[in-house]
Amino acid sequence: MTKPFLETLELDADYGDCRALFGVEVGLAEGETVAVIGANGAGKSTLLRSIAGLVRNAPEMVRLDGRPIGALSAEQVTRLGISTVPQGRRLFPSLSVEENLLIGGRHGRSKGQWSLGTVYGLFPMLRERRKAPATALTIGQQQMAAIGRALMSNPRILLCDEIGLGLPPELIRDIYAILPRIREAGASVVLAEQDIGRALRVADRVYCLTAGRVTLLGRPEHMRRHDIHDAYFGVRA
Amino acid sequence: MIWVETVMQGVTLGGLYALFAAGLYLVLGVMRLANLAHGAFIVLAAYVILLLASLLEIGPLLAALIAAPALFAAGWLLQRLLLNRLLGEDILPPLLVTLGLSIVIQTGLEKGLSAQSRRISPGPLETATVEVGPAVVSLLPLLSLGSAVLVVLVLQWVALRTATGRALRAISDDPATASMVGISPPRLLAGVTGVSLVVATIAALHAGTLAEFQPASGTAYLIIAFEAVLIGGLGSPWGALAGGIVLGVAQTAGAALDPEWEVLAGHVAFLAVLLVRPRGLFPRASG
Numbered sequence: 001m002t003k004p005f006l007e008t009l010e011l012d013a014d015y016g017d018c019r020a021l022f023g024v025e026v027g028l029a030e031g032e033t034v035a036v037i038g039a040n041g042a043g044k045s046t047l048l049r050s051i052a053g054l055v056r057n058a059p060e061m062v063r064l065d066g067r068p069i070g071a072l073s074a075e076q077v078t079r080l081g082i083s084t085v086p087q088g089r090r091l092f093p094s095l096s097v098e099e100n101l102l103i104g105g106r107h108g109r110s111k112g113q114w115s116l117g118t119v120y121g122l123f124p125m126l127r128e129r130r131k132a133p134a135t136a137l138t139i140g141q142q143q144m145a146a147i148g149r150a151l152m153s154n155p156r157i158l159l160c161d162e163i164g165l166g167l168p169p170e171l172i173r174d175i176y177a178i179l180p181r182i183r184e185a186g187a188s189v190v191l192a193e194q195d196i197g198r199a200l201r202v203a204d205r206v207y208c209l210t211a212g213r214v215t216l217l218g219r220p221e222h223m224r225r226h227d228i229h230d231a232y233f234g235v236r237a
Numbered sequence: 238m239i240w241v242e243t244v245m246q247g248v249t250l251g252g253l254y255a256l257f258a259a260g261l262y263l264v265l266g267v268m269r270l271a272n273l274a275h276g277a278f279i280v281l282a283a284y285v286i287l288l289l290a291s292l293l294e295i296g297p298l299l300a301a302l303i304a305a306p307a308l309f310a311a312g313w314l315l316q317r318l319l320l321n322r323l324l325g326e327d328i329l330p331p332l333l334v335t336l337g338l339s340i341v342i343q344t345g346l347e348k349g350l351s352a353q354s355r356r357i358s359p360g361p362l363e364t365a366t367v368e369v370g371p372a373v374v375s376l377l378p379l380l381s382l383g384s385a386v387l388v389v390l391v392l393q394w395v396a397l398r399t400a401t402g403r404a405l406r407a408i409s410d411d412p413a414t415a416s417m418v419g420i421s422p423p424r425l426l427a428g429v430t431g432v433s434l435v436v437a438t439i440a441a442l443h444a445g446t447l448a449e450f451q452p453a454s455g456t457a458y459l460i461i462a463f464e465a466v467l468i469g470g471l472g473s474p475w476g477a478l479a480g481g482i483v484l485g486v487a488q489t490a491g492a493a494l495d496p497e498w499e500v501l502a503g504h505v506a507f508l509a510v511l512l513v514r515p516r517g518l519f520p521r522a523s524g
Contacts (some may be wrong), residue, residue, distance in 0.1 A: 107419025
């Protein structure tokens with residue numbers, strides 16, 4: 001791994017009233033795709049929400065380019081170039097599809113290849129339905145719009161929280177097929193994923209979270225199936 | 238033709254009620270904050286206009302134009318320093334704080350300026366009338382209806398056509414996700430409360446020239462504003478206008494039958510609408 005530009009250091013974080021993360025240390029290098037795998041409740045979402053500023057932490061617990069950002073608010077983190085595709089999509093129901101995309105681009109970095117035109121190029125379906133309310137889209141189209149909204153800010157880092165959750169398999173394949181395009185455009189990607197197989201196929205490196213702790217990390221080609229299995233299910237924590 | 242005039246009177250009175258409601262609607266719609274001090278803010282603005290008009294010896298319109306930026310600033314500060322800290326899952330703290338604020342404003346005005354009824358002199362406009370079809374209508378209530386339509390049009394235009402309006406709708410839908418796309422709710426919400434006080438100033442100009450007011454009038458204004466907003470629903474600022482007109486027409490119709498029924502008829506209309514449409518005439522789209 002080349003030197004990470006985003007990293008968490010001894011990150012402890014809470015989910016509601018419960019401690020969800022214990023001393024988690026993950027890193028992301030420029031251009032890299034990192035997958036965070038783990039069962040339901042392992043702390044994947046809390047990790048992503050801590051990076052995104054939706055869970056506030058001690059400043060030093062999250063660093064971007066060596067700068068402590070753990071205590072920044074979500075809007076400050078977004079303006080630094082970290083953008084999130086939230087779990088469950090969370091489109092704005094009062095806004096049209098196009099307005100959802102525009103709002104994503106309003107506070108991001110202006111330089112970059114993503115704009116309404118290029119996002120519509122990536123998801124032609126969204127152009128056809130751009131005047132429709134976000135709630136009128138199919139679930140797959142909603143996922144595309146949520147990804148498009150996050151891309152509109154031209155992020156350096158894209159945090160994807162379970163982007164396949166609840167989608168039929170062929171749609172998940174379509175969604176995952178666009179990841180290379182996002183990487184080519186210059187974003188580094190963190191994927192939270194329950195599906196081990198899919199994570200191993202797309203990621204440069206994989207972290208496995210079990211009950212709030214990193215129990216395994218490595219490159220997919222060096223990881224053995226049964227080690228992952230044990231870590232994932234907490235057989236040898 | 239008596240009925241035509243009664244309805245016309247009701248509609249124009251509804252314009253005034255819509256002005257009461259519009260500021261409340263704005264804050265309630267964007268940040269889910271039921272501002273119980275909104276009626277007191279309208280009374281406060283009326284006193285500011287009254288004092289400016291008498292101290293500077295200027296007309297009420299000019300006084301309102303001077304008062305509006307000051308009240309915007311007051312609303313902005315109130316939101317930044319106080320209300321932003323109270324927004325959250327629990328809806329009780331903002332209710333208690335704004336209720337307390339309304340009591341502070343009312344007793345402050347009573348101590349400082351006495352509980353006596355006052356009125357802002359509208360000058361020569363007071364007795365002016367216009368003919369609308371077969372009916373003769375006083376000009377002043379008609380002007381408040383015009384102001385209400387204008388306020389609603391501006392709010393609607395900002396909400397639907399500007400980037401700020403888009404951000405406000407996003408905050409209203411889902412504040413956490415809004416901050417995730419880089420919107421900064423605290424700053425925008427301060428502007429919203431500021432604008433709601435400007436709308437309260439417009440309402441005060443009309444309420445204070447149409448009828449007498451006193452420090453305790455805020456409660457009645459607040460109840461009318463709430464009923465109009467709930468009749469209208471939170472889906473569109475046109476709801477505030479529709480709600481105001483429903484109340485206005487019900488009150489004047491009730492008063493035409495028996496003067497004692499005026500206020501009661503408004504409340505009955507409010508309950509009747511909610512029985513048929515519990516989420517109001519223009520309900521919000523839900524996710």
